[in-house]
Amino acid sequence: MTESTPVSRRARPAKAPLSRETIVAVGLRVLESEGMSALTMRRVARELDTGAASLYVYVDNRDDLLVAMVDSALAAVVYPTSGTWQEKVIAIVESQVAALTRHRGLAVASMGAIPASPNASLVGEHLVAALLESGVDKLTAAWGVDLIGLWASATAAEQTIYDERAANGLVEVDYLQRIDEFYGSLDPAVYPLIHSMREVMLGGSGDERAAWGLNVILNGIVAAPVPGDAI
Amino acid sequence: MTESTPVSRRARPAKAPLSRETIVAVGLRVLESEGMSALTMRRVARELDTGAASLYVYVDNRDDLLVAMVDSALAAVVYPTSGTWQEKVIAIVESQVAALTRHRGLAVASMGAIPASPNASLVGEHLVAALLESGVDKLTAAWGVDLIGLWASATAAEQTIYDERAANGLVEVDYLQRIDEFYGSLDPAVYPLIHSMREVMLGGSGDERAAWGLNVILNGIVAAPVPGDAI
DNA sequence: AGGTGAGAACGAACACTGTTCGTTACGATC
């Protein structure tokens, strides 16, 4: 009994009071430094020097916390004021992906989050504006933003999983080499193209491929027929 | 002690032996009917009339099981033999999305799964073949398959989350109406476009938007400059 | 000043989870 002597924490002087913002901020910090599996209610509470039950005053449940964290993370997205519409879209989406990737695991959660949060809406607002600059009609712009958002979330999620794997000991070269070996081991009779194209399939850095993909989507959007008309 | 009398199950006649395939199949059945949160090791084991520990002979851990389930689900993808290259790609991707959507929650898991499983590779093989028919070079085809796969997983994941929400009582109209209300409640000074374009942003069925999105990507791919050249 | 009530904070508990351990039981081999 010499070590614990649980002095009621209430007695401690000037403990910063809890708040939704504080909890979300701490959650993001934990997520960034220790990953999604470490983001437990108890872990967040411990960081705030309290118990898990106390969090439920400000947060409905863990999902609610995650959604709030997604929105908070998206506050870091920057919006360029000059440049062509393509440059604007690329800059916005790049910083969006970066914001989601920085906190490992958030991207997967963001896939579920409705775009109905303040900061997610702000991203949408600026993307629509940039797309409209290209001259497309409103419907194309609206659906285009949807498509871009889907791509951004998925790209961030993929990047996250990739990073997680790297953090778990599998270095990049090992990982690519393993896939290369797998492709090489496939029966050329069943998988002729994959077998023969494996070096071209695994080439290019993640950033190069991401930039190419976003470019493809942007080109496709401006070239797309108006939704509703004959496709 | 009158109620349990745990007769060793070994004594029961002709119990079908376990196997990796059986476990994966049961897992898919549970996932399809009860969703991801119900897919626990104990639940799968119970379905097989055994204990959770017994599964670990055939499955490394829950993630291993999920990856195997993704591959198994992708066995349902169909590959058309006739039609234009666009029709082939659309048919393949549609059945891929359907296969991932049918088992709620698999899509999210598939985002992490490397495309290094037999059936995922088969999808890739056929997609590359279809893309090459369009006349694009090998590098464009390879990266294009990547992009299409990313889109397919993300679309299935989004669809899954949407369905999950619908299953949890929120009917479709409620959900859309809620988003509409949220957009309407946004400050028009900060979100002018979203505020004024909300009906156009929420229009169209999920299928229409998905078809449009895939079309945009296909158009973008054939129009894209060869990766590596100046973008 | 003294009392009071709303609600934040809390500890303990519940019903679960994935996974491991040591032991039992079985079926093919010698």
Add this chain to the structure above:
DNA sequence: GATCGTAACGAACAGTGTTCGTTCTCACCT
């Protein structure tokens, strides 16, 4: 028929999210 590798198993461990009932605090009112 004895043996032995290994599949199958029950029990346990260290966690998880969440809820319950209680304690404490502090702004407000008499």
